[in-house]
Amino acid sequence: MKTEAKVVHLNKVASEQSHTSPVGRLPVALTQVRDKAAQQLKQALQALFDNADDTLFEMADRALSNPEQNTFFEAMRDLRLKRKSIERGFLQNVFEAFVALNQYEVGKPAALDGLSFDSLSLVQNDELEESVALDAMVAKVMSRDGLAVSHLTTRMNVLVSKKLDDRGNPLGPSALCGFFLEACSSLGVEIRVKLIILKLFEKYVLADLEQLYAEANQTLIAAGVLPELKSVPLRRNPGRSAPGRVEAAASMSAHAGGIGDEEVQEVFGALQELLAEVRGTVAPRRPAPAGAQPISSNDLMRLLSHMQQRAPAQASDDFDLREQLERLLGRASAKSGKARVVGEVDEDVINLVSMLFEFILDDRVLPDSLKALIARLQIPMLKVAVLDKTFFSRGSHPARRLLNEIASAALGWGEHDDSQRDSLYLKIEQVVQRLLNDFVDDPLIFSELLADFLAFTGNERRRSELLEQRTRDAEEGSARAELARRQVELALNERLLGKKLPEVVVRLLEEAWSKVLMLACLKHGVDSSEWRAALATMDDLIWSVAPHEDPEARLRLLELVPGLLKALREGLASAAFDPFSTGEFFSQLEVLHVQAFHRFKRMTHESEQAAEPALEANETAVANGAAEPALLALGAVEAADEPAMVEVVEEIVLGAPEQAAVPEPEASLAVDDATLAQVDSLRVGSWVEFQEDEEHRLRCKLAAVIKPTGKYIFVNRTGMKVLEKTRMGLAVEFRRNAIRLLDDALLFDRALESVIGNLRKLKGA
Structure with a gap:
């Protein structure tokens, strides 16, 4: 039996590290990582610009018209003139991101460019193309170097004060693409030219990140930062004979993620060890018939595909995947005359996925109507987990990311929304139906659906951010007007009263x-x-x-x-x-x-x-x-x-142009009341749920805190204002338990953490 000797306790390591520096100052090891990375990125950018002229000239040579040709020639000229400033700006962004790792950041609303209604559609189309291209570039790097990025992020978290994820890692593909786009913001080029420049960035910068991540991890290992985390080199064998479909898919996925078989087995083995102690308690097993033989993963996949095609249109608490599979396996055994059972490894996978989806069905953050949709993904997720065990260990796994992105998008969806016409609901339903209809044993469908869903949510997010910014501007303008009105009232009363x-x-x-x-x-x-x-x-x-x-x-x-x-x-x-x-x-x-x-x-x-x-x-x-x-x-x-x-015997009160009815007097709470501390802990961007009455709940996001007036402004997922409260009013809501904070952590990660925690409790019981 395995022991816990190989389990890395990150909290313990973090507490024992002596590398952590005061806020604002980078540790020496991290400075070395930054400087080495900056040197490699500088060389890669130089290669990009050295080849940009040739690429744009070829495009101009193939142009079908003079205006099109001039577009490329102008882009060449613009790129030459601004090359140095782009290189300098890109590297400056990298350095500033490292400096910010040990600085606490005050939340501020996203800055949005002023857009006219006439140009809004065109700008959104251009941004959509740009967003899709960026998502594809980032996904490609993460599929290739996901493990190395994850290890680098984990090691950085030991050294810095700010909590990092892979997207916030200054050397992660997402951050680097953002730095490059910001540095190129001064380029006056069309979207098609910008996409060409992005492809050059992918070819000359992102393509070489594998070496950068390897060296960065090695530098931190040499400094004693989590040396237990070891990446296994990619093992490619082009001369290999064609394996079975399932084995090939698993091998491909493991290699694409930069995870070797040894590490996959180590992570999955730790989960199996927890399951072994409680097997028969969490998931009761029927005694296997004498002489029963375990079925292969290929046969299991066929049974799951059969169940997938006949899955109920609406998931319910009565649907037990394990029980349904046992019945199907029993019928298959009776038909063939040979007693067959699910193998131990596959059974553990089934139990883990079942427990994960039990958490999802019980999750209070997900709206019930969307929860039912997501629950229908249980069989496709089980199939991909059977194919690829990195599903449980790799945060960047496309299937896992797809589930997380769907749950994140569903966070602000209210039960009162019209599901028949709501674009988000219809999009999630389309993704679910596509997986149920088309996913057999090729996991690449998850990457395709993930890119498509990210493009959709990115477009939705940009629209909501624009409206949210307008809401903030209107509220801030209203607050300024209110302050000015008070000043005028004061001046008039001083002179007339x-x-x-x-x-x-x-x-x-x-x-x-x-x-x-x-x-x-x-x-x-x-x-x-x-x-x-x-x-x-x-x-x-x-x-x-x-x-x-x-x-x-x-x-x-x-x-x-x-x-x-x-x-x-x-x-x-x-x-x-x-x-x-x-x-x-x-x-x-x-x-x-x-x-x-x-x-x-x-x-x-x-x-x-x-x-x-x-x-x-x-x-x-x-x-x-x-x-x-x-x-x-x-x-x-x-x-x-x-x-x-x-x-003049009464104070002069000037009415606002659209003055609302006088609010009812609010309860007065003590200055040190705990509920006031809860209100103060709210951050702009936090999602909450208000219990309006016994049947109706309102989900909304804190969009702004207008300090001059003390108003807390809440918007729905489209960015439209739906509620405003005072600090005292929110405290009263907290006191009567009518407001609940919604956990916006990744759904799969929360589910996995809960399952592992429950297994450990049962093991220790």
């Missing part, structure tokens, strides 16, 4: 000048000269209509009014205030100012004489068009009726 003023002035300030203040606050901020000027105009207006007994006030009023009226007109015009209402306001203001000057007539004769030079200056200004014509007749106008006065 408790004062008795002409009604027309109060209305002018509240209805009209508040818009000028809003505009100044939004465009320039409260520290700007524009904001201060708008406040000063408001102060001058209030002073100009207030009663004054000081004779010197007449001098100031004479000097103030022309500029004041000019500032009011310009401000209201900039805020696009209704011209008719503006005219009404100014007519009444002129009356107020005339009355103010009549009050000054009752002052002493000495005061009038002191004011005479200023009056003459004002009349000169009026003659030159600098003041309102109404002031020409100040001495001739009889005192009008006293203006209607109003005392």
Whole structure:
């Protein structure tokens, strides 16, 4: 019996490593890996550009028209001019990615280019072609060097503070393709030229990554980082005779993943060891008839294909794959007259896959309707596991990735969605049906379906990200408007509350000048000269209509009014205030100012004489068009009726253009309440499920936290806003258990981890 001597306990190793460096500083071993890789990548890029001219020239030579030929010639010229900057940008991206490994990253929304509706379709088509090409390039590298990449990622995780996966590995194919695309963003070339450049990148850079990964792993092994993880060299034997279909598929898959037979058996053997201790407990076995012979994997595949063609349209808890297979095997044995059973290795595979799918059917993260679809993949997944044992050990296995990608895409799918018309549901159904109909014993169908599904979800994701960004922008704009509105309310209340003023002035300030203040606050901020000027105009207006007994006030009023009226007109015009209402306001203001000057007539004769030079200056200004014509007749106008006065006794509250109903008062929780800590732990991008009532649940993603207003904005999987909550409101939801965080970890990995954990518990019991 095997022991656990070969099991590598990563947590123990990580804790014992002395290589881990402080945040922000790379360990020496990782610096060596980076520098060696950068040198190889630099040489590979130089080879790319050295050959790019010849390739583009050949394409130009084969062009069918002059415009097409010019396109390639322009691309050659552009590439020559920007070659150095692309090389420099690519390597800079690699270095920055390594630096970020020991830095904590603050989540921020994805930056999206502004797109018009007219160009959106074209841009999406170009991006779709680009995405499909990138996915194919990455898949090819992972199928060839997947194990080496996985080992490198595992070793890096021991040395750095940030949790890495293969996609986040700075030397992984996905990251390198992203770095190259970003470096080439300045190229003004068409999509067909960009695809040619990407093919050159694949040929001259990605094709040589096997050596890069081998050297990087060797460098870390030499530094003592997880030397137990050993990659077995590829073993190719072209002179080999053609094996059986099943054996050939298994051999091909193992070699494609860079995993040798020895390592496959080691990983699968560890799983078998766990199963051996509980065999008959987890999966009860019927006693085998005397003299029963195990069937071959080829015969098992034929039985599974028979079951696959007759699988029920809807998976249910009553469907037991092991029981169905035993019945089918019993009928086959009775028909042939020879007692046959499933071999021990194949039986272990069946038990493992059955337990994995039991986890899937019990998983609360997957919606029930999509869970039923995914459950129908049990037989195809069992068949591929029989063909290829790396299904259990290789995270990049196409079948395993397909299952994970389907589950990830289904995370935001709600039960209320119309499955008959929903594109995601129909796409998953198409994938499932294709596997049930077409998968016999060629595992390459999983790679084909994976590439197609990634292209579909990539297109869906780009659309949702665009709408999500627009939702964020709208909410941030609304928050800025809300803050500006509060500033304007504060300014108005400081100046008006408790004062008795002409009604027309109060209305002018509240209805009209508040818009000028809003505009100044939004465009320039409260520290700007524009904001201060708008406040000063408001102060001058209030002073100009207030009663004054000081004779010197007449001098100031004479000097103030022309500029004041000019500032009011310009401000209201900039805020696009209704011209008719503006005219009404100014007519009444002129009356107020005339009355103010009549009050000054009752002052002493000495005061009038002191004011005479200023009056003459004002009349000169009026003659030159600098003041309102109404002031020409100040001495001739009889005192009008006293203006209607109003005392401002309540705080002024400006209504928003689309102000929602006042929310109900929320419960107040203690500052140290545990549910508030749960809210604070939410991160942008987290998926949650709200229990709206006994029957309805809402799945949504936290798209933004608008700090000025304290709003948490949630969107559905299409990027459309479906809910907004305050911090306290979310805490109350947590307190009454009406909100649940959805685990977005990979489905297969969660299932496998659960199965292994359960087997270990049973073994220790």
